[in-house]
Amino acid sequence: MASDTGTPDHTARTGPAPASVSDDAATRGGPMVRFDKVVKRFGQHVVLRELSFDVASGERVTLIGPSGSGKTTILRMLMTLEECNGGTIEVDGDYLTHMRKGERLVTADEKHVRQVRRKIGMVFQQFNLFPNMRVLRNVIEAPVHVLGLSKDEAEDRGRRLLEMVGLSDKLEAYPSHLSGGQQQRVAIARALAMQPKVLLLDEVTSALDPELVAEVLNVLRDVANTTDITMLIVTHEMHFARDVSQKVMMFDQGQIAEQGPPEAIFSDPQQERTRAFLHAVLDER
Amino acid sequence: MTFDWGYAFSQVPKLLEGLRITVEATLLGSVLAMALGLVFALLRRSRFRVVSRGTKAFVEFVRSTPLLVQLFFLYYTLPNYGFKTSAFITGVIGLGVHFATYTSEVYRAGIEGVPTGQWEAATALSLPYHRVWTSVILPQAIPRVLPALGNYVISMFKEVPLLSAITVVGLLGEAKELGSHSFKYLELYTFVGILFLVVSLPASFLVRRLERRFGQ
Numbered sequence: 001m002a003s004d005t006g007t008p009d010h011t012a013r014t015g016p017a018p019a020s021v022s023d024d025a026a027t028r029g030g031p032m033v034r035f036d037k038v039v040k041r042f043g044q045h046v047v048l049r050e051l052s053f054d055v056a057s058g059e060r061v062t063l064i065g066p067s068g069s070g071k072t073t074i075l076r077m078l079m080t081l082e083e084c085n086g087g088t089i090e091v092d093g094d095y096l097t098h099m100r101k102g103e104r105l106v107t108a109d110e111k112h113v114r115q116v117r118r119k120i121g122m123v124f125q126q127f128n129l130f131p132n133m134r135v136l137r138n139v140i141e142a143p144v145h146v147l148g149l150s151k152d153e154a155e156d157r158g159r160r161l162l163e164m165v166g167l168s169d170k171l172e173a174y175p176s177h178l179s180g181g182q183q184q185r186v187a188i189a190r191a192l193a194m195q196p197k198v199l200l201l202d203e204v205t206s207a208l209d210p211e212l213v214a215e216v217l218n219v220l221r222d223v224a225n226t227t228d229i230t231m232l233i234v235t236h237e238m239h240f241a242r243d244v245s246q247k248v249m250m251f252d253q254g255q256i257a258e259q260g261p262p263e264a265i266f267s268d269p270q271q272e273r274t275r276a277f278l279h280a281v282l283d284e285r
Numbered sequence: 286m287t288f289d290w291g292y293a294f295s296q297v298p299k300l301l302e303g304l305r306i307t308v309e310a311t312l313l314g315s316v317l318a319m320a321l322g323l324v325f326a327l328l329r330r331s332r333f334r335v336v337s338r339g340t341k342a343f344v345e346f347v348r349s350t351p352l353l354v355q356l357f358f359l360y361y362t363l364p365n366y367g368f369k370t371s372a373f374i375t376g377v378i379g380l381g382v383h384f385a386t387y388t389s390e391v392y393r394a395g396i397e398g399v400p401t402g403q404w405e406a407a408t409a410l411s412l413p414y415h416r417v418w419t420s421v422i423l424p425q426a427i428p429r430v431l432p433a434l435g436n437y438v439i440s441m442f443k444e445v446p447l448l449s450a451i452t453v454v455g456l457l458g459e460a461k462e463l464g465s466h467s468f469k470y471l472e473l474y475t476f477v478g479i480l481f482l483v484v485s486l487p488a489s490f491l492v493r494r495l496e497r498r499f500g501q
Contacts, residue, residue, distance in 0.1 A: 079409050118411050128406035132424040141420060142410035194410060 032092055032198060032230040033078065039086030040073055040254075047073050048254040050087065055247075057092075057197075058228040062241035062262070065251030066277055071234045075200040078232070079122045080113055086191040091116050092197055118146065125203040127183040129175040129190070134163065136171040139190045147194065154193070161189035165219045181212030185219050192223065199223075201233045207276030213237070220244065236281055241264055250274045293472035296463055300473075303459030304417050304480050310377055310455065311442040318441065319434060320387025326396065327418075329389070348386045353447050355379050360451040376448035391433045395426035428436025428499045433494035439485055456480060 031054035040048040047070045055061050063071040076082040077089065080096065088105070089096040094116045099108040110118075129138050139161060142207035149157070162168055165185035175183050184204055191199060201220065205213045217240045224231065224244040235241055241248060241262060248265040250258040250273070258271045269275045328340040347355065356379040360372065399422050407417040446457035454462065460473040467473075 050342075079405075081405050081408060114411055117408075120409075122409040124402060124406065125400050128400075128402035130403065130425075131408065131419055133420070141416075142412055145413060145416045145420075146411050190410070 018275050030093055031055055031090070032059070033232070034090040035074070035087065036090070037087035038077070038084060038089060040070070040077060040082065041085045046254065051254060051256070052087075053249065053256060053259075055198075055230060055232065058230055059247060060224060060231040060233065061247045061249060062233045062235060062245040063251060064235075064238075064241065064277065064281075065257070066165065069251040069253050070254040072202055074129040074201050075232055075234060078120060078198070078200060080117055092119050118194065119197040120200060121186070121191035121198070122200040122202065122270050123187050123191050123204045125206050127175070127180070127187045127207070128230050129183055129186055134172050134174055135178070135186050137168065138175065138186060139193050142190070143193050154176065157193055159188070161192050162186070164222065165189050166215070179212060180208045181215045184212075184216045186214075188219055188223070192229075196229065198230045198232065201231060201235065203234050203236070205235065205237055238266065238278070239281060250277065254275075288475075289472050292469050293476050296473065297476065298481060299463060300456060300459055300476055301412070303454060303456035304484070306373070306453070307445045307455035308484065310373065310380065310445050310448060311438065312454065313377045314380030314384065314441055314445075315438045318384035318388050318437065321381060322387035323392050325389035326349065326392035329393065330396075330406055331465075344386045344389055347383060352379065352444060353450060355383055356447060356451050368397045372448075372452045376445075376451060377481065378451045380441055380444065380448075384437055387437055388434055391430045391437070392426065394433075395430035396422060399425045400428060413454075414419055431499055432492050432496040435488070435495055439488050439492065442485060442488070444482065 033055040035051050035053050037052055038048055039046070048089040051070070051074075063074065065071055073082060077084055078091070078096070084097045088098055095108065096113065096116050097108055098105045099112045100106075129253070130141070133141065136139060136155065136158050139158035140149075140151070143149045143154040143157060144151060147154075159168070159171065162171060165188055167182060167185055167189070170178060170182065170186075175186065178186065188204075204220070205216050208216065217237060220240070221244060223229065224246065231244070233241065233245060245262055247259060248262045249256050250265065250269075250271065252273050257276045258265065258269060266278065269278060325340055325344055329337050329344070330349045331340070333338045356376065360381050361373050363370070363375065403421055403425065404417070407421050412421070445455050448455060449458040449461070456477055460477045464473045
C-alpha cells in the first residue's frame, strides 16, 4: 500500500473545485485525477492530443461525446489498459505511468504502477466477471490476494457488498447463470471490494437489455449517495449523468469541447457540437 | 494356413504383460507431455526475447524431427554425459518431450482463446501475475483443450511401439519375441492389433465425451 493512503474513510467531498495549480504533484488536497498534456496514439491516428483536465476528490464526472472521441480511452489509460504516449497522469498525488527518480521523471516500474493502480477500480461494458468462479469468489479474489485480507474478512466484505447490490441469494451462483443486470451488479461489488478511491464506469449499461438498465443504475446511484468515491463515468444515460454527476465533459476528437455542471450542459449547451450530440442522443429514445 | 486360436489365446497373458508396459509408458509420457507442454507454452509468452525465441526454436526443432531419431539420440548420447537410466525411462522422456511440443501448441490456442476482457478485469483488480494465471486464465483455458490433449494421449499410445527400437519391450516387442520362437506371426500380430484397439477405442470414446462436455 502507498504510505499514507490506507485510510478507509475518504476525505470529505469537496465538490467541483477549481483546477489546482499546485506544481507539486504530491500535495494533498490536490486533484484526485490529473491529466497533463496527455497524448494517445493508435498507430498514425491521434486519439488524444495534449489533453489536460483535473477531477477533484469525490467529484463525479460524466464524459460524453460521439464514439471515437476518446472518452473510453481516457478511462482505459487510467486503468493502465492503454499505454500513455505522452504527458503525465496523476492519481491521488502520485504519478501513474511515471515515477520520480531524484529530480527526473522516469517511466514507472511494475511495482509503482501496481501501487497507484490499486486506488482505481473499473466496471466494464461487458462485465468481465470470471466465469470459472462463483459470485462471492469473484468478489473476494482480489481482496484476499491483493489486499491480503483473510478469507473471513474478505467474505464478510463481499457479503455486505453483494447485499448492497441486491444479490445476497446469488453468492454461490456462477456468473453464466445470472442475467446481464445481475452480472453487472456483481462486477460493481467486485470493484468496490477493493475500496478504490476512483471508480471508472465504462458504458456499464450499454450491453444490457433495456429492462435491466434501471437495476444497475439504481445500484450506482446508491454508491454515489453513500460513498465519496471519485467517479469517472462514460455513459449514454443522460438522466443518470444528470442525477449523479457534478460535472459533464463533452469530448470531441480528443479534446474537451465544453464542460460544466450537468444542468448547464444539458439545458443550455454553448457549443454547436454539444447541441448536435445531445440532440442525437436524446432523440434516440 | 489356419488361424491357431488355441495358440493365440494361450499367449494373451504374455501379450497383456507387454500391453501393461505400453500403457505405463503412455501414461507417464502423457503426464510429462502435459506438464512440459504447459511450461513451453508459458515460456513462449515470456517478456524476455531470449526465452521466448529460444523456446520457440526448440519446440519447432523437436516437432520437425522424427521421434525415432530423438529416441536414438537420447538412448545413445545421454549415458555419455553421465545421465544413466533405464531404456524405459529414456523412452518416456523421449515421448514426453516430443509430445510436449504438440501439447504446447494446444495450450497456446487455449490461452489465446480466453477473452481479452478477462485479462483486463484481472489488471483492473491488480491481481498478481501468478494469480492471474492460476485462478483466471488457466482454469478457463485448460478445460476447453482437454479433448485435444486427450487425442494426443491416444496418438502417443500408438507411437509407443517405436520404443522397441531402444529395447523397451512393450506389446509389439513381446509379440515379436514370442514370434521368433513359434513363427505364428499371424496370430500374434492380429492379437496385438486387437489389444491396441481394446485400449484406444474406449479412450476415443472418453475423449468424445470430453468434447461434448467442454464444447467446441
